Amino acid sequence: MKKRPTVLILDDDELVIQSLGKALQNLGYGVILCLNPREALDRIENSEVDLVVSDLRMPAMNGIEFLEKIQAKCPNAARVLMIGPEDREIAAAAISREAADWFLGKPWEEEVIRLTLLMILRLQRIVCENRELQSRLREQEAGQENAFIT
Amino acid sequence: MTEGTIMLVDDEEYVVNALKRSLRREGYNTIGFTDARQALEALQTEDVDVIISDQRMPGMTGMEFLIQARKLYPNVIRILLTGHSDMEVAITAINEGKLYRFLTKPWDDRELKITLLNAMKLRKVIVENKKLVEQIQEQQSYIQSLEAKYPGISKVKRDKTGAIILEDSD
Numbered sequence: 001m002k003k004r005p006t007v008l009i010l011d012d013d014e015l016v017i018q019s020l021g022k023a024l025q026n027l028g029y030g031v032i033l034c035l036n037p038r039e040a041l042d043r044i045e046n047s048e049v050d051l052v053v054s055d056l057r058m059p060a061m062n063g064i065e066f067l068e069k070i071q072a073k074c075p076n077a078a079r080v081l082m083i084g085p086e087d088r089e090i091a092a093a094a095i096s097r098e099a100a101d102w103f104l105g106k107p108w109e110e111e112v113i114r115l116t117l118l119m120i121l122r123l124q125r126i127v128c129e130n131r132e133l134q135s136r137l138r139e140q141e142a143g144q145e146n147a148f149i150t
Numbered sequence: 151m152t153e154g155t156i157m158l159v160d161d162e163e164y165v166v167n168a169l170k171r172s173l174r175r176e177g178y179n180t181i182g183f184t185d186a187r188q189a190l191e192a193l194q195t196e197d198v199d200v201i202i203s204d205q206r207m208p209g210m211t212g213m214e215f216l217i218q219a220r221k222l223y224p225n226v227i228r229i230l231l232t233g234h235s236d237m238e239v240a241i242t243a244i245n246e247g248k249l250y251r252f253l254t255k256p257w258d259d260r261e262l263k264i265t266l267l268n269a270m271k272l273r274k275v276i277v278e279n280k281k282l283v284e285q286i287q288e289q290q291s292y293i294q295s296l297e298a299k300y301p302g303i304s305k306v307k308r309d310k311t312g313a314i315i316l317e318d319s320d
Contacts, residue, residue: 088258088260089260091260092260092263092264095264095267096263096264096267101268102264102268103264111241115241115244115251118244118245119244119250119251119268120268122272123268123271123272123275126272126275126276126279127275129279130275130278130279130282133279133282133283133286134282136282136286137282137285137286137289140286140289140290140293141289143304144289144293144304
């Protein structure tokens with residue numbers, strides 16, 4: 001059985017990270033809470049994060065920029081943009097160009113979060129499986145070449 | 151550019167048509183049905199990536215239809231259209247892995263678009279993984295057949311410079 005998935009939550013509003021963190025802990029996730037993007041980028045270096053949830057509007061860096069940095073640093077992590085109702089259009093555009101995988105509206109319902117994370121992590125698991133299969137095939141091919149070159 | 155074929159099933163034709171319009175704008179192929187049984191038949195000949203089905207239909211519920219479709223084609227991504235009163239059915243099905251996601255009526259076009267983007271991505275990777283497993287198995291059986299003919303051939307030992315080390319068998 002794999003360890004429970006870890007979610008990094010970034011928002012400049014402490015209330016938001018606390019309450020979302022609590023909701024995710026209730027659902028069985030491990031959580032890392034961050035108030036600023038720099039701290040989050042540092043912390044992701046040293047931890048195995050499966051999913052990153054970031055607010056869109058933050059003073060230091062916007063959430064899309066942040067998630068793009070996450071992808072470069074940690075391509076296996078799934079990315080969710082947290083938005084207010086007025087930013088759905090922005091979120092849809094960001095997801096279309098693959099800057100994020102999904103969005104979460106504020107305020108959230110726990111059941112919506114649960115289903116959204118379940119769905120995202122299913123996709124992520126299959127994507128990881130894909131990478132493993134590709135590298136297994138490459139190894140096998142390399143082994144075969146190695147054996148037959150004279 | 152998006153691509154892929156989406157099957158739309160709802161007993162109300164205007165719903166099928168509205169979905170068609172939205173999804174065609176995104177560049178998908180669509181096939182629509184107002185009868186779940188006809189849709190099941192069509193699955194035998196059509197190459198479908200994603201199915202979106204309404205839950206409340208006469209004769210067969212959306213979930214019944216999607217479970218039958220899953221038996222025939224387990225890799226097709228399944229999405230249920232529900233009213234708020236049927237959400238429990240959808241949630242149970244998602245928990246059991248029978249359903250990818252549900253959309254509530256009336257749906258939000260942006261959510262529909264994002265759901266489909268992710269559904270197509272999932273479908274693509276599932277199909278690719280299946281192919282990779284086949285390739286790996288093919289290669290393994292090829293190596294095994296060679297190994298049976300020429301024992302030791304797949305395990306050539308090399309030294310640090312890459313030269314092959316030959317060992318006497320005695």
